[in-house]
Amino acid sequence: MTEQNETGSKPVKKMDLNRREMPKQQPEVRITNFQEVALGYAAETAIEEAMRCLQCRKPGCVPNCPVGIDIPGFIAAIDQRDFQSGVNILKQKNALPSVCGRVCPQEEQCESGCILTKRKSSVAIGRLERFLGDWEAILGDDAPPEIAPATGKKVAIIGGGPAGLTAAVDLARFGHSVIVFEALHKMGGVLSYGIPEFRLPKAIVDREVNYLRRLGVEMRTDYIIGKTRSIDSLLEEVDAVFVATGAGLPWFMEMPGNNLNGVYSANEYLTRINLMKGYDFPSAATPVKQHRKVAVLGGGNVAMDCARTALRLGAEVSILYRRSREELPARLEEVENAEEEGIIFRYLTLPVRAIGDDHFQVKALECIRMELGEPDASGRRSPVRVPESEFVLDFDCVIHAIGNSPNPLIPASTPGLEISKRGTIVTDLETGMTSKERVWSGGDVASGAATVINAMGAGRRAATSIHAYLCEPVPWPRGEGA
Amino acid sequence: MFRLLENKMLVPNLYHALISAPDVAKAAQAGQFVIIRPTEASERIPLTISDWDAARGTVSVVYMKVGKTTAEFAALTAGQDLATVAGPLGNPMEMGLFGHVVCVGGCYGLASIYPMARELKRLGNRVTIVIEGRSSYLLYWQQKLRSVSDDLIVITRDGSKGLPGHINNLTGVISRQAVPVNRVIINGCNYLMMRGSQETRPLGIRTIVSLNTLMIDGTGMCGVCRCTVSGSTKFACVDGPHFDGHEVDWDELNKRRGAYLVEETQVLRSSKGE
Numbered sequence: 001m002t003e004q005n006e007t008g009s010k011p012v013k014k015m016d017l018n019r020r021e022m023p024k025q026q027p028e029v030r031i032t033n034f035q036e037v038a039l040g041y042a043a044e045t046a047i048e049e050a051m052r053c054l055q056c057r058k059p060g061c062v063p064n065c066p067v068g069i070d071i072p073g074f075i076a077a078i079d080q081r082d083f084q085s086g087v088n089i090l091k092q093k094n095a096l097p098s099v100c101g102r103v104c105p106q107e108e109q110c111e112s113g114c115i116l117t118k119r120k121s122s123v124a125i126g127r128l129e130r131f132l133g134d135w136e137a138i139l140g141d142d143a144p145p146e147i148a149p150a151t152g153k154k155v156a157i158i159g160g161g162p163a164g165l166t167a168a169v170d171l172a173r174f175g176h177s178v179i180v181f182e183a184l185h186k187m188g189g190v191l192s193y194g195i196p197e198f199r200l201p202k203a204i205v206d207r208e209v210n211y212l213r214r215l216g217v218e219m220r221t222d223y224i225i226g227k228t229r230s231i232d233s234l235l236e237e238v239d240a241v242f243v244a245t246g247a248g249l250p251w252f253m254e255m256p257g258n259n260l261n262g263v264y265s266a267n268e269y270l271t272r273i274n275l276m277k278g279y280d281f282p283s284a285a286t287p288v289k290q291h292r293k294v295a296v297l298g299g300g301n302v303a304m305d306c307a308r309t310a311l312r313l314g315a316e317v318s319i320l321y322r323r324s325r326e327e328l329p330a331r332l333e334e335v336e337n338a339e340e341e342g343i344i345f346r347y348l349t350l351p352v353r354a355i356g357d358d359h360f361q362v363k364a365l366e367c368i369r370m371e372l373g374e375p376d377a378s379g380r381r382s383p384v385r386v387p388e389s390e391f392v393l394d395f396d397c398v399i400h401a402i403g404n405s406p407n408p409l410i411p412a413s414t415p416g417l418e419i420s421k422r423g424t425i426v427t428d429l430e431t432g433m434t435s436k437e438r439v440w441s442g443g444d445v446a447s448g449a450a451t452v453i454n455a456m457g458a459g460r461r462a463a464t465s466i467h468a469y470l471c472e473p474v475p476w477p478r479g480e481g482a
Numbered sequence: 483m484f485r486l487l488e489n490k491m492l493v494p495n496l497y498h499a500l501i502s503a504p505d506v507a508k509a510a511q512a513g514q515f516v517i518i519r520p521t522e523a524s525e526r527i528p529l530t531i532s533d534w535d536a537a538r539g540t541v542s543v544v545y546m547k548v549g550k551t552t553a554e555f556a557a558l559t560a561g562q563d564l565a566t567v568a569g570p571l572g573n574p575m576e577m578g579l580f581g582h583v584v585c586v587g588g589c590y591g592l593a594s595i596y597p598m599a600r601e602l603k604r605l606g607n608r609v610t611i612v613i614e615g616r617s618s619y620l621l622y623w624q625q626k627l628r629s630v631s632d633d634l635i636v637i638t639r640d641g642s643k644g645l646p647g648h649i650n651n652l653t654g655v656i657s658r659q660a661v662p663v664n665r666v667i668i669n670g671c672n673y674l675m676m677r678g679s680q681e682t683r684p685l686g687i688r689t690i691v692s693l694n695t696l697m698i699d700g701t702g703m704c705g706v707c708r709c710t711v712s713g714s715t716k717f718a719c720v721d722g723p724h725f726d727g728h729e730v731d732w733d734e735l736n737k738r739r740g741a742y743l744v745e746e747t748q749v750l751r752s753s754k755g756e
């Protein structure tokens with residue numbers, strides 16, 4: 001327990017070097033439901049955790065946050081129980097604290113730079129950020145957001161994911177009229193259709209979308225730019241376009257048998273369950289099969305999400321990864337959650353063929369053993385096949401979760417837009433400007449699949465650049481390609 | 483947002499819906515489809531745009547009531563709104579001056595081929611339309627189809643109208659044409675398109691079919707619409723839905739189409755047995 005001293009503000013208590021644990025649903029319980037696993041700090045715990053922060057004069061954490069949040073600033077506000085100020089500090093740089101506090105890979109970002117990492121464990125920056133975001137939703141002041149006087153300029157944003165949402169908020173607050181086009185029937189991008197409910201409750205995404213509505217942002221769902229309308233035709237009506245269409249094209253590991261029934265891309269699997277609420281089937285319409293034994297191919301966050309989703313639908317789930325635990329690209333926290341829940345990790349295993357039954361339904365995977373060789377370009381030890389080590393594992397469902405690249409719909413329908421060999425839109429990193437006049441881009445479609453906070457950072461930088469351009473147009477700097 | 487202006491049964495089990503969707507109507511081209519979600523709780527299903535009016539801002543779809551979603555659609559009445567009408571999706575049908583084109587339609591395909599025939603005719607092709615059905619009372623839009631073709635040939639299985647028989651008569655129909663046929667387009671259920679392609683293969687006539695796969699997003703995001711054409715995997719929604727009927731792996735297509743529908747294979751088997 002903490003005690004308040006006479007003068008009020010500073011609690012007296014001996015420093016405890018351990019970071020405060022965040023309560024979680026017990027593994028036996030949570031694997032039977034789709035509710036959030038981590039339950040968040042209570043106010044007292046948040047304050048105790050905030051007290052651990054040393055308020056460094058030259059904080060190591062801030063430069064490691066991709067959007068440069070004033071971390072000691074918001075933590076000090078929590079320490080002083082001034083939660084509203086904390087929220088305000090966060091919101092200067094991050095429009096979606098409840099989201100980032102949950103899904104940022106903090107251990108690689110802000111928290112990895114915290115000085116306390118060397119002594120015991122870093123301040124739980126993400127958990128504190130989540131605490132403030134959630135506090136605001138319930139108790140924060142509900143004052144209408146401040147909006148600059150209308151400028152008469154109009155901006156179209158393509159894609160309702162974190163990059164598009166962030167840019168929309170900023171541009172609306174600068175006084176521009178903003179319209180967001182989203183291909184699916186729901187806003188949010190990967191936050192809605194990809195990341196599962198038990199990691200990011202959809203109510204949080206809905207709240208942010210409502211905030212956009214309050215800012216007067218117009219939203220057109222079921223609207224596919226490049227199909228329903230082209231960018232060139234949009235440019236006749238709006239002053240600027242921001243392309244934030246993400247990286248939604250699924251990759252399949254190359255092997256025979258991929259078209260068997262029961263073989264999915266991670267996108268299909270997660271979309272059926274998150275966007276179409278397949279876990280409610282049959283009361284929701286989109287069918288989800290009851291699979292017994294599921295193989296997830298890949299080792300990133302997307303693989304963990306697929307595996308933990310399948311587990312909650314009642315299957316025995318294995319993750320097949322061709323390297324070892326150390327090389328798993330997923331966040332450690334997610335790997336630990338998956339392990340606790342009973343996901344089977346099969347390391348150094350590469351599937352080479354999916355085998356079907358007489359009904360064209362997948363029934364097994366032929367795999368080959370791998371061993372780790374020399375480090376490759378990414379610094380990870382590269383896996384090599386062990387000759388004649390083939391073996392067969394039974395599965396009635398196989399999910400490819402090895403990555404995504406940008407969808408070619410926009411590139412194919414937009415003359416003058418420079419595209420890289422990887423299929424990403426070429427942009428200026430500082431401003432998000434593309435080769436096409438009055439078109440900006442950012443998020444996964446420009447960077448390749450990355451993170452929520454990177455997409456948000458790109459959305460904010462583009463909004464700033466768009467605003468500057470609309471106030472004072474300059475000759476388009478990257479015009480050669482156009 | 484997407485107001486249903488009309489939703490009527492054309493012939494038993496087949497419905498025509500007229501929908502207000504101005505931006506879709508403005509962009510639509512022959513051979514494209516929309517993804518429709520009749521209600522907020524419905525699945526997303528693909529339906530071909532069978533007509534549109536850019537000035538009025540309307541699109542038409544003709545759909546067969548086969549399952550849950552199409553039943554939900556059929557239960558709506560004029561004046562209600564559809565939850566989603568997204569499109570136009572997929573590539574348009576390839577157009578050009580080909581010479582003599584035979585457009586074959588069955589079931590909802592009678593409506594799907596209408597805009598294709600209209601555009602082919604406008605471009606100066608000779609257009610012969612062949613429509614196929616179990617019985618004359620299942621045929622519709624004949625007047626419309628006649629207006630966009632040089633010749634309309636009717637085939638019914640019970641012989642109640644036109645030639646008696648079914649799609650197996652296609653070879654005969656084509657060989658009796660005075661003007662040689664340069665291209666065949668077939669739209670309807672996968673069985674019709676598969677059998678039709680088998681008919682035209684020995685004749686060496688280029689045959690384009692519009693594949694009927696499962697779909698969710700219709701934009702290349704999920705991959706459920708995978709099919710094999712010329713030995714490589716394609717996404718029907720973005721690479722198609724129109725493909726060379728002689729290059730499609732029909733066996734795989736039928737098995738994938740039935741992934742969620744055990745009964746569908748029975749439907750196919752019984753029609754093969756005829």
Ligand SMILES: Cc1cc2nc3c(=O)[nH]c(=O)nc-3n(C[C@H](O)[C@H](O)[C@H](O)COP(=O)(O)OP(=O)(O)OC[C@H]3O[C@@H](n4cnc5c(N)ncnc54)[C@H](O)[C@@H]3O)c2cc1C
Binds near residue numbers: 159161244305
């Ligand atoms: C399963 C999964 C789990 C993840 N987990 C994490 C995590 O824990 N932490 C983390 O930081 N990151 C995570 N990521 C990555 C993160 O979600 C992305 O980096 C981020 O969402 C990218 O944001 P974005 O706005 O660029 O694109 P997206 O979120 O992809 O949004 C793009 C939007 O544009 C729409 N769109 C596409 N084309 C068009 C068009 N032509 N017209 C109109 N709209 C269009 C799409 O429908 C989509 O809604 C995860 C990704 C996945 C798939």
Ligand SMILES: Cc1cc2nc3c(=O)[nH]c(=O)nc-3n(C[C@H](O)[C@H](O)[C@H](O)COP(=O)(O)OP(=O)(O)OC[C@H]3O[C@@H](n4cnc5c(N)ncnc54)[C@H](O)[C@@H]3O)c2cc1C
Binds near residue numbers: 525544545547572696
């Ligand atoms: C690009 C494209 C365009 C299409 N255009 C049209 C169109 O214009 N009009 C139209 O009616 N349909 C069209 N379809 C097919 C249509 O999408 C399906 O019929 C629809 O998804 C069925 O949904 P449902 O939920 O009502 O039926 P489901 O619940 O999916 O199916 C119920 C039952 O119907 C039967 N069934 C379903 N689909 C078919 C089929 N295609 N052939 C034979 N039996 C079937 C099966 O036996 C199944 O058990 C198109 C499909 C594609 C890919």
Ligand code: SF4
Binds near residue numbers: 071126
């Ligand atoms: S936004 Fe992400 S990286 Fe930045 S402080 Fe918050 S949790 Fe850390």
Ligand code: SF4
Binds near residue numbers: 071
């Ligand atoms: S580096 Fe750690 S201790 Fe220092 S200000 Fe940042 S969070 Fe606090």
Ligand code: FES
Binds near residue numbers: 701702704705707718
């Ligand atoms: S329907 Fe999803 S990729 Fe084609």
